[in-house]
Amino acid sequence: MWALALCAVLSALVTWQVVAGGPLRDADERLGRAAFGRGPTGLTEFLADLGSMAVAMPVLAVAAVYAAWRGRRARAVAVALALVAVPVLVMPLKLWIDRPGPLTAESGYYPSGHTATAMVAYCGAALLLSPRTGRGTGRPWVMPVAVVLSAATGIGLVLRGYHWPLDVLGSWLLGGMLLALLAAALRWIDNRGAAGAETGTR
Structure with a gap:
C-alpha cells in the first residue's frame, strides 16, 4: 500500500x-x-468536459455492465462505490477549504471534482476491463488510455481557467488514494473468487 501512503502524504502537503x-x-x-x-479553445473545453458526470459516468457504466455480464458483479460494485466516494470526499473538502476560483469570485474550487471524477471513472473502467489477478495481461492498452484521459482532463481544466493547477494535483492525489484502495479491494475479490473456485473443484 505504498502508493496509498505516498498519495496521502503528498495530498496532506498540498492541502x-x-x-x-x-x-x-x-x-x-x-x-x-x-x-x-x-x-485551442474547442480542444481544451472538450478535455475539461471529460471530467463531467455526463461523460465519465456512461463510460464507467458500460464497463460495469460488461463486467457484470462476464460474471464479475462484485468487481463492478466495488468500482461503482469508488465513484460514489468521489463527491462524498470532495464536497466536504471544497466547503472546508473554500478556495476562490481562478476567474471568479466564487469559492469551493479545491479539490477539482471533475478531475477526481475522470480519474476514478476512467481508471476504474480500465480495472474492470482488465483480467482477474493471475489471468494474464489481457488489454495492456486500457490503463494507459485511462491515465491519458485523466491527465488530459486536468490539463484542460487549467488551460480553460476553471481550476488552479493545485486544485487538479490535489484531485489526482485523492484519486490515487481511491484507486489504491480499489485495486486492493479488487485483488481481495479476485483471490476470494479463485479460492472459492478451487474449493468447488475438490
Missing part, C-alpha cells in the same frame, strides 16, 4: 499549502495565470 497560503500556493497561482487561455 496544507493551499489552506495556509504558503509558497507552493503562490507559485501555483502564478503558473495558473500564465496557463489560462492557452491552447
